[in-house]
Each structure stands twice: as structure tokens, then as C-alpha cells.
Amino acid sequence: MKPDLRVKNKVFDFRNPTVLPSGFFGEKFEDMKEVFDSGAGAITLKSIGPKEKQGHPNPFIVKCDHGTLNAVGLPSPGYKNMEEFWKKMQKRNFPLIASVYGTNVNEFAEVAEFVAGKKPDYIELNISCPNVEKFGMPFGCDPKIAGKITEKVKAVAGKIPVLPKLTPQANEIGKIAKACEEAGADGITAINSVGPGMKINLKTKKPVLSFKKGGYTGAAIKPIAVRCIYDVYEAVEIPIIGLGGVSNGEDAVELMLAGASAVGLGTVLYSRGKTCFGNIAEEIREWMVQNNVKKLGEIIGKAHE
Numbered sequence: 001m002k003p004d005l006r007v008k009n010k011v012f013d014f015r016n017p018t019v020l021p022s023g024f025f026g027e028k029f030e031d032m033k034e035v036f037d038s039g040a041g042a043i044t045l046k047s048i049g050p051k052e053k054q055g056h057p058n059p060f061i062v063k064c065d066h067g068t069l070n071a072v073g074l075p076s077p078g079y080k081n082m083e084e085f086w087k088k089m090q091k092r093n094f095p096l097i098a099s100v101y102g103t104n105v106n107e108f109a110e111v112a113e114f115v116a117g118k119k120p121d122y123i124e125l126n127i128s129c130p131n132v133e134k135f136g137m138p139f140g141c142d143p144k145i146a147g148k149i150t151e152k153v154k155a156v157a158g159k160i161p162v163l164p165k166l167t168p169q170a171n172e173i174g175k176i177a178k179a180c181e182e183a184g185a186d187g188i189t190a191i192n193s194v195g196p197g198m199k200i201n202l203k204t205k206k207p208v209l210s211f212k213k214g215g216y217t218g219a220a221i222k223p224i225a226v227r228c229i230y231d232v233y234e235a236v237e238i239p240i241i242g243l244g245g246v247s248n249g250e251d252a253v254e255l256m257l258a259g260a261s262a263v264g265l266g267t268v269l270y271s272r273g274k275t276c277f278g279n280i281a282e283e284i285r286e287w288m289v290q291n292n293v294k295k296l297g298e299i300i301g302k303a304h305e
């Protein structure tokens with residue numbers, strides 16, 4: 001019998017562990033459908049904010065030797081301006097994670113309450129973006145604020161599971177995860193981009209990105225993601241969507257050994273394209289065959305034993 005790729009626990013129910021993370025094809029229904037049809041287990045929306053917000057001007061993304069720097073700047077139509085989008089989304093046939101952000105604790109709750117009314121399957125809290133000036137990452141560095149945001153969102157989210165998304169910049173990511181769990185979080189997503197980092201053009205002698213600094217993603221950040229997921233798994237009981245630098249099935253298995261129940265595939269999309277979900281799911285299955293693993297439960301968190 002083929003190994004079973006289904007992710008099924010108290011919180012997640014995905015046909016396989018590959019997840020489209022926030023920030024990649026998470027704005028148009030047609031793109032998300034294509035990603036799901038090509039094999040993804042679940043789909044995350046681009047983070048939705050409180051008001052219409054322009055992103056940073058071009059260039060906002062640049063390829064580096066072993067990853068990508070981006071400072072997209074959380075552009076958003078604003079949650080009140082997405083009616084057409086939500087109409088289309090009601091036709092979806094995939095598990096949907098709606099990512100939200102606010103500029104303060106109350107705004108997180110305001111956006112989450114509205115979005116909860118659109119009945120996504122999960123609400124992810126972007127308390128970890130490194131590319132905006134006044135908000136984002138600092139929330140995810142302070143256990144009190146991370147807990148407060150989680151608590152407020154839980155109060156308005158009804159039965160929809162809430163997943164705070166954590167930053168690797170936190171001094172002790174396990175403490176942030178624990179504070180979120182104590183505030184009622186149903187799961188954790190880890191990690192957001194690392195950084196900020198910077199690239200300087202040797203000809204112009206100026207930073208390449210318009211915002212100068214940006215979040216680092218892709219293959220180079222995988223060891224940091226593995227460590228963060230390991231620390232979060234030690235600290236909490238709730239399940240984890242792990243991501244950061246996954247390029248193939250073996251990378252995904254490594255994040256699961258650290259404690260991830262499901263695995264996001266972000267920057268790899270730039271090199272392997274939208275079809276990488278089905279392909280990487282098959283690579284995970286292949287690894288399971290070779291290692292006599294029948295279901296994912298046998299490997300999740302195995303590095304802790």
C-alpha cells in the first residue's frame with residue numbers, strides 16, 4: 001500500500017502536507033485553484049489589512065545567491081474592499097487559510113472579525129512581517145502582545161481555528177508560541193521571512209531594494225526554520241505549519257522531523273513553478289517508501305525523541 005500523505009489532527013485536515021504560504025499567488029481565486037489542482041494540500045491568502053495600502057515601489061524583490069530578499073510592504077486592498085473576491089472564494093474546493101494583519105491589537109481583531117464572516121477554514125495572524133516600518137514583526141517579538149492579539153482574535157473568530165505566524169527574530173520563539181497557545185491559539189505557523197537583510201549594487205553603490213532592507217527567504221533560511229520549528233514543538237502541544245527554505249521532499253521531511261505537521265512552499269515557487277506542490281508531495285511519499293514510513297504521524301517531531 002502507498003504511504004498515506006493525509007494530514008489529519010485536531011486542527012488540520014489536508015490531503016497532503018504541502019501548503020501555499022501567504023504572499024505567493026494568494027490574491028486571485030484562479031491562481032489559487034490552479035495551485036490546488038496541481039497538488040497543494042491547503043492555500044493561504046496574501047495578508048489582508050485594515051485599509052487600502054500601497055506596497056513599496058519597485059524594486060521590491062531581488063534574488064540573492066542562496067535566497068531572495070523582499071520588501072513588498074504588505075500591500076492590501078483593505079478588508080472592506082474585497083467583496084468580489086469573497087464571492088468567488090465561496091466556490092472554492094480547497095482548505096483556505098486567511099492571513100490578516102493590523103497596525104495594533106484592536107485592528108487585528110477588527111480585520112479578523114470581518115474575515116471570519118467570510119468563513120475561511122483558518123485565520124492566520126501575520127504578527128511577523130519584517131518589511132513594514134511601524135508594525136508586523138515587533139508584535140511577534142513580544143510574548144505579551146502576541147498573546148493579546150491571539151486572545152482578541154479568538155474572541156471574534158467563532159469556531160475558526162487561529163494560527164499566529166511567528167518570526168525567527170524573536171529572542172525565544174518558544175516563549176512566543178507558548179504565550180499564543182495560552183491565549184487560545186489552535187496552531188502555529190513558523191517562520192516568516194528572516195531579517196531584514198540588504199543587498200547593495202556595486203555599480204550604483206546603493207541598496208537595491210527601494211525600501212533598502214527586506215526579508216530573506218528561500219533555501220538559505222532552512223536551518224533557521226528547522227531550529228525555530230524545533231523550539232516551537234518543544235514549547236507547545238498545538239500543531240505547526242512549518243516553512244522556510246523548503247526546496248524538495250527531503251527538506252519537507254526535515255521540517256516534519258523538527259515538528260511540523262504541514263509544510264509551506266514559498267520561494268521555491270520561483271524556481272519550480274506552481275506544479276511543485278504535487279511533485280514535492282510525491283517526493284515526500286518516495287522518501288516514506290524508501291524509509292518504510294507508512295504515515296506522516298510516524299515522523300512528525302521524531303527529532304525530539
Ligand SMILES: Cc1cc2nc3c(=O)[nH]c(=O)nc-3n(C[C@H](O)[C@H](O)[C@H](O)COP(=O)(O)O)c2cc1C
Pocket residue numbers: 021022023024046047061068070072074099126129165191192193217218219221243244245246264265266267268
Ligand atoms: C514576495 C513575498 C511576499 C510575502 N508576503 C507575505 C505576506 O503577505 N504575509 C505573510 O505572512 N508572509 C509573507 N511572506 C513570507 C512567506 O509566507 C514565508 O513565510 C517566507 O517566504 C519563508 O518561506 P520560503 O523560504 O519557503 O519562501 C512573503 C514572502 C515573499 C518572498
